[in-house]
Amino acid sequence: MPVFYSAVPDDNGAVGPDHAATTSALRHERCDLSPSRSVASQVSCDLPLQMLIYFNVFYLPLWCLSSVCMLEVKFTYLPGYYQALVITGIVLVTIVEILRLYLGYFGNLEDNVPALSFFCVLTLAIQLPVLLFFVTDEGLAILPLERAIHILFLAFALAECLAAGRALRTLTKKLTLLFNLRQMAKVESFGHVGAPVLGLAYRQAVTPVAHLSCR
Template identity: 50%
Template sequence: MAARTPLPHNLRRGLTAFSGAFFTTNKTWDSMHEVLASLPLQVMLYFNVCYFPCWCLAEGTMLQLKYDLLPRYYQLLLLAAFLILTMAEGTRLYLGYIGNLQEKVPELAGFLLLSILIQLPLLLFLLTDHLTIRLPLELAVHSLLLAFLICEVVAAFLALRAMSRQLAAQFYLRQFKVGSQGDAAGHDPPH
């Protein structure tokens, strides 16, 4: 999501064209294309990718330490939660990277859905259920992962909103362009 600046439009366009010509090696780059990828989301995803192996190691170790102390149904429940969180987190981070960097709406929407429907309830369960033996390290690693998750959901929602608005505007401009070409050729515009 690009931030709006108080600079005049002409000055901003000139600076964008200059920086595009000076700093990019691809000379076919469209200087009028506004980059919609969210830098805050990308930074959070990067740190989350770095943190994820530490979370897996800590959670796996804590699960192993308390496994025999839990009732059988909680053993299965916590093991399933750990496996689902691990698989969903890898998929979620991949979709976040692809959706944000390549400005793909479906992938970013999938990232949001996985975050809200799978990751958030499971993390809240692990943090709040009093029958699971909550170790201090577990509380710390889950709280940090939850903080990443909430910040990423907010940033992804804002990026997704900007991307979908841009796609809608492009769609309407194409429709207008096709309609005006039909009028110029003496044909009726398609309905």
């Protein structure tokens, strides 16, 4: 005689729309307590990088004022092409430095990978070469005060670039972990979607419901 089986809900005797609503609420609460929320709420801001940017903001006006004063002192002693190079370099460094500090400040606080990456690109591609030119080219008739302020500015840029690289590595690990946790949560929630009756979760065990005679 054939025996027919049917799946039994997790809660024996708890059926109907009320149980379905309760199950859905519990399932929603469990999703809200997923590890991805705790990981997302963690702050990845790099404190050394933020401190360097903070002090660099105050140092930038001093560097600009000192550079302009030193250029005025030695301007008449420089060849024409060096005069153009120094003026262009000071203007370029000042403009790029404002943009660079903004990107570093925003990217570090907001966990923004593109902003921090562009911050490193500007440092390596523009600031460091121009500052090295100001420090090493003897044709500029470098004054002692001028050399000191450029070396300090160069040290700021190098330290910020190293700190930004470390912050990018930490932030990338956090975003990778968060992405993996979200994918796992999606797979887990997919397993509970589309239950046959009233959205109830079923056991794998079965119980006989009827014994019918075979004619």
